[in-house]
Amino acid sequence: MDIDRICIFGGTGFVGRAIVEQAYARGLRVRVVTAYTANAMALSVVPTVEVFVGNVFDDRTLERACEDMDAVVNLVGILHPSRGKGFDAVHVELPRRIAAACHGAGVQQLLHMSALGADANGPSEYQRSKGRGEAALRQAAGILPWTVFRPSVIFGEGDHFLNLFAALARAFPVIPLAGAQARFQPVWVEDVARCFVQSLGETRAFGQSFDLCGPRAYSLEELVRLVAATLGLRRRIWPLPPALARMQAFALEHLPGKLMTRDNLASMSVDNTCGDPFPAIFGFTPSPLEAVAPLYLAGANTRSRYQRYRNAAGR
Numbered sequence: 001m002d003i004d005r006i007c008i009f010g011g012t013g014f015v016g017r018a019i020v021e022q023a024y025a026r027g028l029r030v031r032v033v034t035a036y037t038a039n040a041m042a043l044s045v046v047p048t049v050e051v052f053v054g055n056v057f058d059d060r061t062l063e064r065a066c067e068d069m070d071a072v073v074n075l076v077g078i079l080h081p082s083r084g085k086g087f088d089a090v091h092v093e094l095p096r097r098i099a100a101a102c103h104g105a106g107v108q109q110l111l112h113m114s115a116l117g118a119d120a121n122g123p124s125e126y127q128r129s130k131g132r133g134e135a136a137l138r139q140a141a142g143i144l145p146w147t148v149f150r151p152s153v154i155f156g157e158g159d160h161f162l163n164l165f166a167a168l169a170r171a172f173p174v175i176p177l178a179g180a181q182a183r184f185q186p187v188w189v190e191d192v193a194r195c196f197v198q199s200l201g202e203t204r205a206f207g208q209s210f211d212l213c214g215p216r217a218y219s220l221e222e223l224v225r226l227v228a229a230t231l232g233l234r235r236r237i238w239p240l241p242p243a244l245a246r247m248q249a250f251a252l253e254h255l256p257g258k259l260m261t262r263d264n265l266a267s268m269s270v271d272n273t274c275g276d277p278f279p280a281i282f283g284f285t286p287s288p289l290e291a292v293a294p295l296y297l298a299g300a301n302t303r304s305r306y307q308r309y310r311n312a313a314g315r
Contacts, residue, residue, distance in 0.1 A: 001108060003070045003201040007031040009056050009098065010075030012039040014158060015113065018193035019073065024048055026197060033065045057089070062097055066105035071200050073111045074098050074137075079126065080258045087129035095133045099140035109145045109206070111196055112137050116152045116185075116211055116272050124266035134209070145206040147199050149192070152213045152272050155289060156189030157296040164259070165227040166297050169235050178248045178260060180221040180239030182268035185213035191286045198282055205281065213274035214286045220268070230294050 006023060010016050011032035023030050024046055031050045034040045040051040054061035056076060066072055078090050095112060102110050118130035134148055155162050168175050192212055199205040218226070221237050228235040240248060245265060253261035278286050 001201040001203060003028065003109065005029045005031070005069050006071045006073060006200065007033065007052075007065050007069040008073045008075065009033050009065070010077070010113070011073075012043065013075060014156070014160070015154060015189055015192055016073075016075050017043070017158075018156070018189045019075075019196050020046065020049060022190075022193045022197045023200075028197075028200070031065065031069065033061075056094065057085075059097060059101070062101035063104055066098075066101045066107055069105065069107055071109040071111065072098065072102050072107050073113075073196060075113045077113060077115070077130075079264065080253075080261055081125075087125050088132070091126075091129035091133040092136050095137040096140040099137050099144065099146075102144055103140075103142070107144065109147070109200065110137070110141055111199060112146060112148050114148050114150045114209070116150045116213070116274070117267065117270060118150055122267075123269050124263045126263055126267055145203075147205045147207075148209040149195060150209060150211045151187050151192050152185045152211075152274065153187075154189050154192055155186045155293060159189065161186070162223070162227055162293055162297060165224050166231060169224070169228040169231055169233050172235070174236045174238055175224060176238045176240055176244075176248060177221060177224060178240045178245035179265055179268040180219065180237065182220045183217050183271040183273050184220065184223065185217040185273040186223070186289050187212050187214040188287045188289070188292050191284075194284070195279070195282050202281075208281075210279045210281075211274045211276065212286075213278065215278075215288050217271075217273045218289075226290070227293070227297060230297050 006028055008016055011020055012034045020030055020043060029048045031052050032040055032043055033052045033056060035055055037053055043049050052065050074095055076090060076094055081087050099110060114134050115130045117127050118134055119127050120131035122128050153161050195212060221239060224237055249260050249262045249265040252259045
C-alpha cells in the first residue's frame, strides 16, 4: 500500500516530533494537528509539514483534518486527568471518534498509540482506559486497517522521565522514592518513531498490536541511580514502604505539575516489561538506554532536532 500523506494527532508532542522527523526523511507529507499554532512553531521550518489548528475533541475538526490523508496517527494521551478531559474522553472516546472520521474521509490506515500494560481490568484507571480505548478503536475501525503500539516508558532528548530524575538528583542529596522496585523496560523515542513510520503501508502490520521495549529491564531505583551516576552525582535513594509511598503520591497529586498520583502508583504495581523479544517485523534491535541517555542528560542541545530540520530545508 502506498502512503504519501499522513495526519498526526498529537504531532507536536515528544513522540510526535520524532515521527515527524522520520516521516520527513522518508519523503512523506505530514499534517500536524494542534490546538495552538505556537505549539508547532519549531515544525514550521519543515517544508513538507502542514500545521492544522483545531480542537481534536471537535468532530468537525477531526473530519477536516482527515480529509485527503492516506494514513492517520493518533498519539493523543494523558497521564493525569484534568477538568473536562478525563481518561475516558482522551483514551476511549477520542480514538473511537478518530476512527469514525477516518472512515468518512477514506483513510487507508490508522495507527494508534496505546501503552504497555493496557488492560480493561488493570490496577490503574490509566491502564484500564488505555485497554478500553484499544477495544473502542478496533470496534469503530471495522474493516479499516489499524495498528496498535504499546511501548514501555519512552526515553529520549526532551523526555519527562529521565530528565525528571536528573532534576531531582541535582536538587536533593536524598531522594525518597515511591515504587522503587517497580520494573520498566525503557524504549528510545527514535525506535518507537521508527516502528510507526515503518508500519505505514505495511500490510503485515495491519490488525496487529506491538509491545515495544528496550533491550533491558530496570527497577525504578536502578534508573534513578543510573541517572545520578551519569551526572557524576552521589545520591542516597530512600525506597518508601507502601504506606509512605501512598502518602507521597497523595501529596504530589495535589501539587502543581502532579509529579506523581495514586493512579500512577497503582500502575507501577505490575511490571512494565515485555515478555517477548522486540518485534522481528521491524528488522532492528532497539538501542540500549546507556548508549543514548548520557548524550542528552549531560546537557546536549535540546533543539538539535530542529536544527537538523533547518539544515535539510536549506535555512
